[in-house]
Amino acid sequence: MSLLLVCLVAVLSLLFCGRAFAGCSYGGGQSFTLTLPTTVSVPRDAPVGSLLTTWVASPASSNLWTCSSSGGLLGAGVQVGPIVGASTGQTYNSGGTFTVYKTNLPGVGIVLAGRSYTPNAGWYGWFSVYGGMAYSGVYATWAMGAQVQVALIKTGTISAGGTVSGGVVAQAFPNSDGPRYDLIASYVITPVNVVPLTCTTPDVSIPMGTFKTTDFPSVGSLSPNPAGFAIQLLNCPGGTAVSGTQAGQIHSIQYRIDPTSGTLATNVAALTGSPSASGVGIELFNSSGAVFPLSTNTTLSGYNSASGGSYSIPMTTRYYRTGTITAGPANSTMTLTVSYQ
Template identity: 30%
Template structure:
């Protein structure tokens, strides 16, 4: 028996009313049976960085300082066969316009077109990436998130629920978002402010009887939205304070104090103090480089500087045991504690060393002290 029947089908907050001449015809129509729904949205995720990030002073540009990921939810939305799900994004409502770099490669997430946006801390950039997660699409590749403020929903990926799928099997669609802080230039310690507003994701559902040929015909424009917020973090530099050291080697009568080549004056003990060292450093190394010529690398002997008037002598650098100190190479600071930080010191000794016939005069040498933090 034929009769007119008006029914209502609810699909993710949008009511689609269809007037069908036959109830039986409605039940057999595959396009009309597309049924999509929100499963676990809405949700609000915080992309939380560590509260404190200590950066080595000599860290290279492009170094990833911290990474925060959202859960890789695969079923925010689900759809039955013969329908298309399209994932959309609307970017952070606080403008991310200023950039350190555009279209750079970020190996940490295999993102080759990332934009490095400026944060509130000079030298610290923000990179944002997104990928779709679903049963019919799998883990899609990472894509960049545009940083400019926008109220327009931009498509970033989709998922077809094919007619060949089982009738009662729903196809899921979800997303994963990543945020990274990246060193980009000289860092000034400070607090990375949270990005105000949120990155919003939603799903649009529509008919797709033929993949790649039939235009997307939405029957529900607004899926429940998922939001992501970027948190705050304090950034500091891993370092120690190292004041200059002046060592007085005294005045000596050349013929008496240095009677022959290879003789030396009594050594003078001194130390290089390291103050206010950061905690959490894996290793602290130091290197001593003379600014004048090295006369004997194995013996730790360097020549006098250009303004000295004496000749025939050099300055020999020794460790605290009296052995010749290594020059131009990094050496671990054994007194540094990663747990406590604070102060440490490097005990050393120095003395004059005769290298040739001695001519009286001033005898000075300068050496550079370099710290390396890892």
């Protein structure tokens, strides 16, 4: 019995002598505002993963909390965690890998990075804000701090635009002898209006005229009178590019024309509707008279990304004989797709 008592006393003594108690405090609640741009203009087809704002950081505050140890070497640290929507499952890589979180606006996410300060370790490098923590061994009294930076990022289609709500996106607090949730520093973003950049593209109706079968003596013959028309890209917005992001302006515009019913031959659109003529299709030509390639992206020449403006793309179209012709209506529909980057 006495041997057991001696062992028990020894264990209790070891626990007591090795204990280092700590306390942390600061002068009232603290909140830091990270001011994002009021409005962000984004090309509708900017690549997913593109930054929509530059990184905006809170002050590098190294003395948010004052902590003290009653004796011995104490492990203490700063914990930084997100107060945002769920993860998108995406990450952003820039000097580290950072989790991307959802915002209230479809297609727009927020990426957060945090770092912490302890006296022995100094500033601990940027880490993904998911509850990360940096520790340092300290004696006596010391100061600790934190810093958070955020950016908006494209996570999917931004169709109609809207406003990313402002509010708290991250919190930091000291962790010494346990997390101190009563000593939270909050990080707040300002609201951001996100505007997708597009041009107006009116529908075009093209009268082709009436032709005889004798106007097409052989396969490959074209109708004698080309019909002229123009693709209009109106009120294209201009702007100033935001360095390091896809925001601020449309950088380039591409367009393509796809026949609704496919093709009968290379770059010859099939007719649509019933009843319909047969043995002919429709071919498009650019302003130089060259055959216009269907279902192929073409870059809009002369587009000024700084000033924007309205643009007209002159074209002509003719019937093209593909085989034995039978009379009837000869209509076709095609879809214009405009891509903005």
